[in-house]
Amino acid sequence: MAAEESNNPPPPPATLPLYPDMIMSAIEALNDPNGSNKSAISRQIEATYGELPAAHTTLLSHHLNKMKQGGQLVMLKNNYMKPDPNAPPRRGRGRPPKPKSSLPTDAVASPPRPRGRPPKARDPSAPPSEAKNKAVSSGRPRGRPPKKAKVEGEGGVTPATVPGRGRGRPPKVKPDVAAPAPVEC
Template structure:
């Protein structure tokens, strides 16, 4: 039993405490880098966990974010208690003026266009107001062509003779290579 008690080492303090102790013991005015902190902890506490470097990095970053440590020129040092708190990125928020007691803030209108009322009666179209010149505004509507063509004849033209809109389709090469098509072209 006595041999078991001798082999047991005192429990390892928490990593933040180990880091603070290492920085205080190294006592460098420019702070201590990660390697020197790690070597100091290894020299004082021989039985460290397998992921010591990962744990050390994690706790150093965590302590840096919370403001316990200051990271400057690749060195960590204890934060000065008299120093002003560090600001985040971006513009600081405007100070809020406190409301007098008894005054309640009204909830403002929500953003965006309000939804249409499904129970509202349908609206009639707006009446057209006459413009100063008597003509309607904008481009005039395209007039329908008479079916007889330019001459104005009343006979209806078959839809095959009326050209469709757009570019005509390409002529297929296979139709031109047939002997009948070649004879027609030469004649």
């Protein structure tokens, strides 16, 4: 008996159609004008195809979301339905781009503006060589002036040269604990 069972090959597994095809056929079979929810679609697929993989609910959810994102299905009030062919296409997120104006065929497009701040207007009556050499200055050099070196004066001591004083806050002075005073009788 065991030999007879081993000689017979197991029946080939029934191949299921792709999940998007099963979902679309289930929605068509249910034919609900308000759409069909996920559990109704799942029950319809189980009734039609019988044996389904163990991960059926996960696969169904994944494909429903994928079809919704791709525009193959529309979700309205937790129900899935086919999109209306007469409906306008769905607009993406964000601000729509500005419409581009078409140029005439004989017009030449100007180059884009250069980056940065435009140069100051020059005096047209002044010769070009004077305009380059003419510099407005207040007599001081540009930038922050350098620090002056600290020099020990005649009677003064600079803070950097004070002996025995380190950086930071000085430590608290702890009072000495003295022996109790003798009591007079």
